[in-house]
Amino acid sequence: MMTANRRTIMAGAGAGLAVAYGLGSGARANAAQPQRKLGYAIVGLGYYATQQIMPQFRDCEFARLTALVSGTPEKLERYGEEYGIPVTHRYSYADYDSIRDNPDIDIVYVVLPNAMHAEYSIRAAQAGKHVMCEKPMAVSAAECEAMIAACRKAGTKLMIGYRSQFEPHNLHAMALAQSGDLGPTQIITSEHGFYAQPNQWRLERPMSGGGSLMDIGIYSLQAARYLAGEEPVEVTAMESTDRSDPRFASVEDRIDFVLRFPSGIMASCVSSYSSNHNNFRLHGTEGWLRAEPATAYTGHRLWVERDGQTQEINLPPPDKNQFAAQLDHLPQAIMAGTQPRASGEEGWRDLSIIEAIYRSAREGRAIRLPETLATGPAGA
Ligand code: NAD
Numbered sequence: 001m002m003t004a005n006r007r008t009i010m011a012g013a014g015a016g017l018a019v020a021y022g023l024g025s026g027a028r029a030n031a032a033q034p035q036r037k038l039g040y041a042i043v044g045l046g047y048y049a050t051q052q053i054m055p056q057f058r059d060c061e062f063a064r065l066t067a068l069v070s071g072t073p074e075k076l077e078r079y080g081e082e083y084g085i086p087v088t089h090r091y092s093y094a095d096y097d098s099i100r101d102n103p104d105i106d107i108v109y110v111v112l113p114n115a116m117h118a119e120y121s122i123r124a125a126q127a128g129k130h131v132m133c134e135k136p137m138a139v140s141a142a143e144c145e146a147m148i149a150a151c152r153k154a155g156t157k158l159m160i161g162y163r164s165q166f167e168p169h170n171l172h173a174m175a176l177a178q179s180g181d182l183g184p185t186q187i188i189t190s191e192h193g194f195y196a197q198p199n200q201w202r203l204e205r206p207m208s209g210g211g212s213l214m215d216i217g218i219y220s221l222q223a224a225r226y227l228a229g230e231e232p233v234e235v236t237a238m239e240s241t242d243r244s245d246p247r248f249a250s251v252e253d254r255i256d257f258v259l260r261f262p263s264g265i266m267a268s269c270v271s272s273y274s275s276n277h278n279n280f281r282l283h284g285t286e287g288w289l290r291a292e293p294a295t296a297y298t299g300h301r302l303w304v305e306r307d308g309q310t311q312e313i314n315l316p317p318p319d320k321n322q323f324a325a326q327l328d329h330l331p332q333a334i335m336a337g338t339q340p341r342a343s344g345e346e347g348w349r350d351l352s353i354i355e356a357i358y359r360s361a362r363e364g365r366a367i368r369l370p371e372t373l374a375t376g377p378a379g380a
Contacts, residue, residue: 038331039066040132041089041105043096043120044112045075048134052297052323053111054083059324062331066104069096096120100127107132107330109161113207114214118143125154132330134161136218137347139209141355144348145377151344158344159330162222165342166325168315169300170226173282173289176304177227182284185265188227190220190280192295193254193272198247211241211251213354217271219295221350221357223280224259224267231373232259232267235353237360247273257357345376 040063042049057065067089070076076090091099099105108124109132110117118138121131131151137144137160151158164170177185193216201207202215213221225231237257241248253274259267270277279292287306293299298321302313320328326342333340356367372378 036331036335037062037064038106038130038334039064039104040107040109040327041067041069041091041099041102041129043069043108043110043124044116045070045072045079046111049109049111050075050079053109053327054079056321056323056327057083059320060328061320062335063107063324063327067091067099067102069093069099069108097123097127099124099129105129106334110134111161113201114209115139115207118147121147121158122150125150125156125158128154128156130156130330130334131158132161132327133158133344133347135347135350136209136214136354137344137351139214139351141348141352141377144344144351148344148348148377157330157334157340159333159340160342160344160347161326162342162346163322163326164219164222164295165226166329167295167300167322168318169291169302169313170223170295172313172315173280173291173302174226174229176289177282177284178229181286182282182288182304182306183286184263185228185282185284187283188224188265188267188280189269190223190227190267190294191270191272191277192216192219193270193275193277195276196247196253196273203247203249203251205250208251210354210358211248211253211255212271212273213252213255213357216273217255217257217269218350218354219278220269220271220280221257221259221353223294224269225349227280227282228259228261228263228265228267230261230263230265231349232261232353232369234260234366234368235356235360236366237357239361252361255357255361257360259353348377349373 054065057063065083068076068079068085069091071093080090107130110120111134112120114136117133121133124131208214235257237255239252239255241253254272257269278294278296280294281288281290289304291302303310304313330340352373356369360367
């Protein structure tokens with residue numbers, strides 16, 4: 001017989017479990033919250049902004065698309081017409097700072113190449129706007145600190161586009177890991193990678209800040225941290241890159257790393273630009289869970305094993321997908337006066353660990369992580 005607790009998990013009443021742990025999408029309006037949709041300006045009209053993010057506003061309760069920023073007039077016209085954005089709300093990079101005079105813009109969503117995140121986020125804060133910034137938050141922990149400081153000075157909120165933190169299977173896995181029903185967590189593994197096509201900014205260090213780790217391996221790092229539910233204390237890493245491959249003249253291909261957490265959890269993580277992976281596993285003393293694909297745009301699957309019995313968790317369809325839930329979360333935090341989940345500090349933690357991963361691979365030794373990881377950047 002399954003216990004009630006176990007039945008909850010195994011039968012897949014996952015949304016309930018996630019909400020019980022305060023991890024639900026939190027998307028439903030509560031009576032205290034004003035029913036206003038806050039306006040987003042999207043900066044950078046590339047693949048992710050136009051193909052994944054912009055279509056999601058139709059499913060948002062608290063967010064609407066009100067402005068566009070691009071260096072390409074044809075894109076401003078095309079997407080401006082498609083989304084009904086008036087000409088007065090279409091900006092080039094040259095007149096970006098004048099967004100300060102537009103009351104229809106509450107939030108600026110930075111979807112530019114990584115090396116541009118800090119500058120455009122800081123200028124948005126200086127214009128008095130709240131900031132949503134894509135992952136990786138920036139190309140260094142120091143840049144993240146400057147972004148956090150700028151938003152704090154301006155009194156605006158800062159959130160990072162960690163959409164998986166709003167995806168039901170990931171939420172269910174986090175809640176299950178924290179519930180103790182699989183026993184204390186011992187081992188986490190997470191693999192993320194794809195085959196990188198040549199000739200793109202991702203392969204140019206000045207624009208990307210690094211290779212697979214900055215782009216896709218960061219999902220392995222995120223999963224390790226949100227499944228462990230604590231901050232790592234030490235990391236070791238190894239890199240393998242064929243420098244004769246023109247794609248990897250300035251950035252790494254594969255970099256694997258192991259994180260050790262205070263409770264003893266070990267997380268082994270894969271990051272690759274030359275092979276396809278998208279999964280995580282968590283092993284407790286009483287059972288395990290496995291997600292694959294774990295952090296994709298769609299098609300997530302999750303299995304749980306206990307007492308030698310493996311079952312797939314079938315979650316009810318969410319009210320809104322991970323993208324819409326992420327877009328709605330920041331307006332809710334702004335209106336409620338709370339810190340958003342996936343805050344700037346969360347992005348800073350990842351960049352601080354990423355710097356230690358690169359250093360470990362370079363120096364061939366384990367790197368201790370600073371205790372401030374758990375609290376936030378100095379001066380925070
Ligand atoms: P992309 O190349 O498709 O888009 C980048 C945009 O920036 C383009 O419109 C380009 O014209 C513009 N741009 C402005 N100045 C530029 C310059 N100097 N060099 C190059 N481009 C310049 O890239 P993308 O895939 O949309 O990625 C954009 C950001 O979104 C990245 O930070 C990436 O990590 C992030 N992203 C996140 C996810 C996710 O699932 N959360 C998925 C894809 C991308």
